[in-house]
Amino acid sequence: MNLINCRKCDHEYDGDTICCPNCETPTNHNIPNYPRFKGPGIIMFFWIFFVILMIVMMVSYLAM
Numbered sequence: 001m002n003l004i005n006c007r008k009c010d011h012e013y014d015g016d017t018i019c020c021p022n023c024e025t026p027t028n029h030n031i032p033n034y035p036r037f038k039g040p041g042i043i044m045f046f047w048i049f050f051v052i053l054m055i056v057m058m059v060s061y062l063a064m
């Protein structure tokens with residue numbers, strides 16, 4: 001158990017926990033914040049969806 005100070009609210013808490021129990025700021029800088037992690041993920045999802053849509057359109061066009 002190692003006590004650390006929160007980098008946002010300066011609350012002292014156990015460094016083994018994922019985030020500050022007071023303000024929920026992530027302990028580790030390497031753990032991505034969910035909004036930052038979601039951004040490129042959603043773009044990637046739409047890109048894959050678009051590629052699949054193009055393949056489906058191409059296949060249905062060739063099938064005619």
Ligand SMILES: [Zn+2]
Nearest residue numbers: 006009020023
């Ligand atoms: Zn905090």
